[in-house]
Amino acid sequence: MTAADIDGLENIQTDIVTLTRFILTEQGRYATQATGDFTLLLNSLQFAFKFIAHNIRRATLVNLIGLAGASNATGDDQKKLDVIGDEIFINAMKASGKVKVLVSEEQEEIIVFEGDGKYCVVCDPIDGSSNLDAGVSVGTIFGVYKLQPGSTGTVEDVLRPGKEMVAAGYTMYGASANLVLTTGNGVNGFTLDTALGEFILTHPNMKIPKSRSIYSVNEGNMCYWDAPTREYFESLKFPKEGGKPYSARYIGSMVADMHRTILYGGIFSYPADSKSKNGKLRLLYECFPMAMLIEQAGGLATTGTERILDMVPSKIHDRSGIFLGSELEVQKVLDIYKKHEGK
């Protein structure tokens, strides 16, 4: 007899897949060359997410919200939780013993740890923190490179194409904590069960819909956009005869806008400035991880003229413009940029 046979118990889950179990199964895929280091690294990452989630949940209670009085490597006003999230992340990566190089949005330079860690981690510990005081979902975004053979850990280990990342993901801190992860074999989503203290597999094998009439962009920046970008968004708002205009959805927290996009479909963009050609979002620890996730989920990620994952940062805090989302939606952007080529 099983629980399913007993009245009232039929809905009790007795065989849940935790993140730890999922990672061990994944490790089994690479039984030959798996040393367990990657598994231990992912477990240290999940500890950091649980600890940050705990602090965000209690933030309002212990008044952690509000400015810390400093500014970070890229000039943003540092929120208290930015500082705490950054320290939690640094300490967790150091304690794992598996990380050699760490890049954080909150740190001007790379951090090189003692020991023989085989991995490089790039992260934005708390992305979207300007929304924290308003209770809007924020998140941790991360990417993982393998240390280059023979390297003692230098900035060269992370100034590499995004396509060389071996893992990427984000954890969104909202009503619960949602971790969305890829290790190069598709995308899986986990939800933190705070009672168990475990991330549970709730969204196996995530695939982004091929199309969806939703666009997500800060239209207040339209005066800075180049001609193809303006033409693209105008085409969504003023469709050819008979078409329905798209819906606009913009939260202003990349992790939250990305989470809705990967679940519902559509397109998210933070276009580059037409003059500086620079975007707001950082290439290494915002654009690359989200681009890897969206491609693994069957979508596309581009600047309009270049695949995001083919790009190579020249500095660790480089920025880029980005369009990412459903294949058919992003393809429309590519077609318009192609039409403008040489103009």
Ligand code: P6P
């Ligand atoms: P804007 C948050 O500050 C962030 O880095 C991303 O999470 C978000 O997508 C973007 O900036 C929002 O920028 O200029 O629209 O407020």
